[in-house]
Structure formats: C-alpha cells, structure tokens
Amino acid sequence: MIVCGAGVVGASVAYFLARRGVAVTVVERTGVACAASGKSGGFLALDWCDGSPLGPLARASFTLHAELAAELSTDYGYRRMETFMLAARERGTPAGGHRVAAPPWLDGSGIVLLAMGPWTGRLAGRLRLPTVYGLKGYSVTLDAPDVPAHALFVDYRTADGRALEPEIFPRPDGEVYVCGMADPAPLPDSPEGVEVNENSCDTLARAAGRVSVALAAAPITRRQACYRPVTDDGIPLIGPVPGAPGVFVATGHGPWGILNAPATGLAMAELVADGAAKLVDLRPFDPARLPSSRRR
Ligand SMILES: Cc1cc2nc3c(=O)[nH]c(=O)nc-3n(C[C@H](O)[C@H](O)[C@H](O)COP(=O)(O)OP(=O)(O)OC[C@H]3O[C@@H](n4cnc5c(N)ncnc54)[C@H](O)[C@@H]3O)c2cc1C
Numbered sequence: 137m138i139v140c141g142a143g144v145v146g147a148s149v150a151y152f153l154a155r156r157g158v159a160v161t162v163v164e165r166t167g168v169a170c171a172a173s174g175k176s177g178g179f180l181a182l183d184w185c186d187g188s189p190l191g192p193l194a195r196a197s198f199t200l201h202a203e204l205a206a207e208l209s210t211d212y213g214y215r216r217m218e219t220f221m222l223a224a225r226e227r228g229t230p231a232g233g234h235r236v237a238a239p240p241w242l243d244g245s246g247i248v249l250l251a252m253g254p255w256t257g258r259l260a261g262r263l264r265l266p267t268v269y270g271l272k273g274y275s276v277t278l279d280a281p282d283v284p285a286h287a288l289f290v291d292y293r294t295a296d297g298r299a300l301e302p303e304i305f306p307r308p309d310g311e312v313y314v315c316g317m318a319d320p321a322p323l324p325d326s327p328e329g330v331e332v333n334e335n336s337c338d339t340l341a342r343a344a345g346r347v348s349v350a351l352a353a354a355p356i357t358r359r360q361a362c363y364r365p366v367t368d369d370g371i372p373l374i375g376p377v378p379g380a381p382g383v384f385v386a387t388g389h390g391p392w393g394i395l396n397a398p399a400t401g402l403a404m405a406e407l408v409a410d411g412a413a414k415l416v417d418l419r420p421f422d423p424a425r426l427p428s429s430r431r432r
Pocket residue numbers: 140141142143144145146163164165166167168169170171172173174175176177178179180251252253254255256271272273274275315316327362363364365386387388389390391392393394395396
C-alpha cells in the first residue's frame with residue numbers, strides 16, 4: 137500500500153496498516169509533519185465534536201490517543217490538561233488554483249491512500265475528488281517554563297477592533313504554543329512556500345501577554361504558519377475515491393486533524409485490510425457525498 141503524505145493522518149493510517157501486517161510505503165514530498173501536523177496546537181477534546189458526524193470518530197480517537205501514548209516508546213508530550221476560556225482586550229480597546237496532473241502511478245491498479253492534507257485537492261483534476269481547501273493560520277511558541285497544564289481559549293479584541301480567538305497550550309517541555317489569526321492567503325504549491333506574517337505572529341504573542349505576565353515576558357522561539365485541510369461541508373473525506381478502484385482518501389479534518397487521526401488511521405486500516413471499518417461508521421465521511429471538483 138502506498139500512503140501519500142506524512143502528516144498526522146497519513147502517518148496514522150500507515151501505522152495501523154503496518155500493525156495489521158500490510159506492507160506500507162509512505163511517500164512524503166517535503167518532510168514528516170512539515171505542514172499543519174507539525175505546527176498545530178495538538179489540543180484533543182473528548183466530546184467537543186458530539187452532536188456532529190465527527191462525534192464517534194473523535195471519541196474513538198481520544199481513546200486511541202491515550203492508548204498510543206502508553207504503548208509507543210517515544211514521549212511526544214501527551215498529557216491531560218484542564219481547559220479554560222476567557223475574554224481579554226488589548227490596552228485602550230473599548231469593550232466590545234492551481235492544477236497539477238496526478239502522478240502516473242495513480243492508475244487504479246494498486247492501492248494508494250491520499251493523505252496530503254490541503255494538497256490532496258491538487259489531484260482533483262484527475263480523480264473524482266470533492267474540493268479540499270487550505271485555511272491558513274498562524275502560531276508562535278514562547279519560552280515559558282513552568283506554566284501548568286491548562287489549555288486556554290481566549291476571546292480577544294485588538295486595539296483596532298479585530299476579534300480574535302487565540303488558543304494557548306502549554307507543553308511539557310517548557311514551551312507555550314499560541315495559535316489563531318485566520319488568513320485568506322491561497323495555498324502555495326508545497327509546504328516550503330508557506331509564508332509567515334510577522335505582524336500576525338506579534339499579535340498572537342501580544343494576546344498571550346495580555347492574559348499572563350509570565351507570557352508577556354517570554355521570548356518568542358518560533359513564528360510559523362500552516363494550512364488546515366477543509367471541505368465544503370466541514371466533514372473529513374475518509375474512504376474510497378469514487379471511480380478509482382484501489383484509491384482511498386483521508387483528509388479534510390479541518391481544526392481537528394490531530395484529535396481525529398488515530399481513529400481515521402485505524403478505521404482506514406480496517407477498511408483496506410479487512411474490507412470494512414469496524415471501529416467507527418465511515419459512511420458520514422464517504423467522499424461520494426460531495427460533488428466532484430473534477431473538470432468535465
Ligand atoms: C494553527 C493550527 C492549529 C491547529 N490546532 C489543532 C489542535 O489543537 N487539535 C487538532 O486536533 N487539530 C488542530 N489543527 C488541525 C490539524 O493540524 C490538521 O487537521 C492536521 O494536521 C491535518 O493533517 P493532515 O495529515 O491531513 O495534513 P498535513 O499535516 O498538511 O500533511 C499533509 C502532508 O502531505 C504532504 N504532501 C503534500 N503534497 C504531497 C505530494 N504531492 N506527495 C507527497 N506528499 C505530499 C505534505 O508535505 C504534508 O507533509 C490545527 C491546525 C492549524 C492550522
């Protein structure tokens with residue numbers, strides 16, 4: 137099986153396929169977790185997707201995250217956190233397409249899984265895939281040791297009246313991650329082309345500084361940007377690509393790709409290796425539910 141894309145979704149599918157004895161080759165264009173998967177908040181929520189088609193996937197994933205953290209030998213910073221929401225204002229603020237051809241080996245004669253995040257949409261010219269967009273966001277990391285394991289969601293107003301919702305996640309290694317700031321900038325051709333806007337990053341750092349003296353004093357260690365993969369209905373595409381035997385897709389996880397990667401990976405491995413997914417019902421994620429963006 138060939139898995140295209142070594143973000144969290146591709147890596148998870150590859151891991152669970154390998155655990156089932158399937159020989160897997162992962163093809164990555166740039167670097168492992170070089171895009172949204174390596175620049176996300178990594179925040180996991182048990183029940184925030186309840187009431188939507190994502191609910192069962194998220195709950196199964198939440199359980200798998202805990203199991204994976206216990207069984208994998210690497211400590212990658214998994215831990216339980218308390219979560220808070222607060223409102224903050226900047227000082228002085230009143231209250232208030234590009235197309236590329238599919239690679240020639242995508243000929244339907246082997247099994248291939250497409251997990252290239254927002255870049256999966258670039259194959260829509262050849263395959264009957266619904267549109268996959270990239271939604272850009274910024275993040276900074278601050279060097280602020282000893283901040284407790286409290287996830288923080290902030291309702292924030294800048295001095296010029298913009299409403300932001302920064303998310304602040306302290307990590308076990310002494311780093312505090314802050315993200316937010318949606319940007320309509322178009323998806324570049326590859327992750328290397330993602331541009332970082334210094335002003336957006338400064339705004340995020342300033343927002344963090346408004347809620348905590350420790351964060352206001354903390355040096356910025358990284359400024360980064362990435363694109364989360366989104367679909368027209370906000371629900372991921374997980375399943376066979378219509379009209380392309382042996383080709384599967386797993387993308388479009390939007391703001392919850394880190395949370396939902398494990399169950400996506402295990403369910404896809406079940407589908408590919410056993411012919412049906414048992415862990416969760418994949419029908420709500422069927423790529424055929426949305427019109428194809430392929431040019432007729
Ligand atoms: C600022 C921000 C914060 C976030 N915070 C959270 C959070 O707290 N919790 C959460 O659950 N989710 C969060 N997310 C969402 C999450 O990061 C994404 O949903 C998830 O990382 C998407 O993973 P992916 O594997 O589908 O895509 P990606 O991470 O984009 O990986 C796709 C991979 O495919 C590769 N690729 C592209 N083209 C090709 C090609 N032609 N051939 C081979 N490989 C190719 C890319 O190089 C890349 O490595 C956040 C997203 C953003 C932007």
